Amino acid sequence: MQSIQANNYPIHFNEKGYKALNSYLNESKYSNLFVIVDSNTNEFCLSEFLPYLATNLTIEIVEFEAGEPNKNIDTCVELWNILTELGADRKSLVINLGGGVVTDLGGFVASTFKRGIDFIHIPTTLLSMVDASVGGKTGVDLGNLKNQIGVINVPKMVLIDTQYLETLSKREMRSGLAEMLKHGLIYDKEYWEKFLDFKSIDFADFDELIYRSVEIKNVIVIQDPTEKNIRKALNFGHTLGHAIESYFLENENKKSLLHGEAIAIGMILESYISLEKDLISKEEYKQIKNAIKTIYDDVVFEENDIEPILELLIHDKKNEYGNIQFALIDGIGKIKINQSVENELILKAFQDYKS
Numbered sequence: 001m002q003s004i005q006a007n008n009y010p011i012h013f014n015e016k017g018y019k020a021l022n023s024y025l026n027e028s029k030y031s032n033l034f035v036i037v038d039s040n041t042n043e044f045c046l047s048e049f050l051p052y053l054a055t056n057l058t059i060e061i062v063e064f065e066a067g068e069p070n071k072n073i074d075t076c077v078e079l080w081n082i083l084t085e086l087g088a089d090r091k092s093l094v095i096n097l098g099g100g101v102v103t104d105l106g107g108f109v110a111s112t113f114k115r116g117i118d119f120i121h122i123p124t125t126l127l128s129m130v131d132a133s134v135g136g137k138t139g140v141d142l143g144n145l146k147n148q149i150g151v152i153n154v155p156k157m158v159l160i161d162t163q164y165l166e167t168l169s170k171r172e173m174r175s176g177l178a179e180m181l182k183h184g185l186i187y188d189k190e191y192w193e194k195f196l197d198f199k200s201i202d203f204a205d206f207d208e209l210i211y212r213s214v215e216i217k218n219v220i221v222i223q224d225p226t227e228k229n230i231r232k233a234l235n236f237g238h239t240l241g242h243a244i245e246s247y248f249l250e251n252e253n254k255k256s257l258l259h260g261e262a263i264a265i266g267m268i269l270e271s272y273i274s275l276e277k278d279l280i281s282k283e284e285y286k287q288i289k290n291a292i293k294t295i296y297d298d299v300v301f302e303e304n305d306i307e308p309i310l311e312l313l314i315h316d317k318k319n320e321y322g323n324i325q326f327a328l329i330d331g332i333g334k335i336k337i338n339q340s341v342e343n344e345l346i347l348k349a350f351q352d353y354k355s
Contacts, residue, residue: 001211006218007225009154011134013211017159018052021120024157025055030118031091033057034083036106038066041098044167045124049097057093060086064105068249068256071101071141073149079109090114093156099125100132100259104147107138111153120157124164126176127260130183130213133158135221135231144250145315146242152226160214162207174295175260178237180209181292182267183216186233189333191216196291233335236327240346241266243312247305257299264296265353272349273341274328284332306350310343 001013003020012020025033033055037046042063053059062082064075083092096106096119103121110119123133139150165173177195184192191212195201201209217234224231245262248254257265268289275285313324330336 001207004211004214004218006134006158007136007154007222009157011158011160011214011218013160013207014162017161021052021157021159022054025053025057025093028093029091030057030093031089032087033059033093033095034062034086034088035059035095035097036062036064036079036102036109037097038064038070038099038102040066041102041124045097045164048163049122062086066101068101068141068259071105073140073142075105076109076112076140079105080113083109083113088113088117090117092117094119095122096120096133096155097122097124098128099123100128103128103133104138104150105140107136107153107155108140108150111138111151116153118156120159121155122159122161125168126165126173126210127179128176129160129162129165129210130176131179131217133160134214134217135234136225144246145312146246148315160210162210165206171258175258177295178260178263178267180213181295182234182237182263183213185267185271185288185329185332186236186327186335187216187220187333188212192332195295196287198291198295230337232325232327232337234327236329236335237263237267237270239266239313239324239326240269240309240349243309244299246312247309251308261296261299264292265299268292268353269346269349270326270328272352273326273345274330276345276348277328277339279328279330279336280332288332301350301354306347310346 004011062079064070064079094106094110094117096103103123107119110117121133123129136152136154137150138153139147142148181195220231220233241263244265245257245259248257271285271288274280324341326339326341327335327337328339
């Protein structure tokens, strides 16, 4: 697969990526190399990755505990201290090997250590391959509020090796798939339609689907790197999805949802809102709802769940001047940003989801 040129960095794929990585390491004059992993990628991916490295640089492994609850400023402090103790300087390079938590947090750690050192992303989950590692967003959660602290800062390179997907559970794969569905719904109707008969997808050709998702996200980000305009399209499903994810994360009586599972619900809810605003037809809405519910299990919402979820919307990063902003689909494959939605319509969307 051909490499994709993003804003000031390349996205490489599979074997070609390692050649590009080693060439870059040999051409650059870094003092040392730090590979940031979580406990999962340390166990399942690191031993696969290290043999590909051809460099004389001193390599240090920096590990933190896996899981969204550890994507916080306390973990950053731990990592900043470890980098300091191991002699990291402004000419050090960080490689983030892992899923979205690793690339988000590792990118933020590198972007802020000594006012910023270079980093490279090597995503190991489907979610991080098609979403988290592309576009330059880095950051951590503030309590249960998703991605409240962070900066937009691009890596020197992204290397996507789909071999790492063999380490994932079916649930993790489905989580990443949600972002791929989103890319079709907001940008490419033909791509969306490839997922309608989910059971017939040939996963031997999955690399091509991943490649198309990365292409779509990159085309949007190049137009609007700092999310002032069209990049907001990528937030479809995320305004409500992030609130749902945060609520289930903090509530001891709820089983936590993976990011993609919450976004899948958010896409159904926000598609219903699009229907009510006459942006999509009933047939389009039914198609979206049926397709997503075929892939993802229903999640039960009690009456007393909805109000706390609505309260979390107040903290959404996309809000402007106190108004909650939605990105809604304007027909499958198109998007309308900066849409205000009243609470009454959101409540109707939840009622419809439960029906």
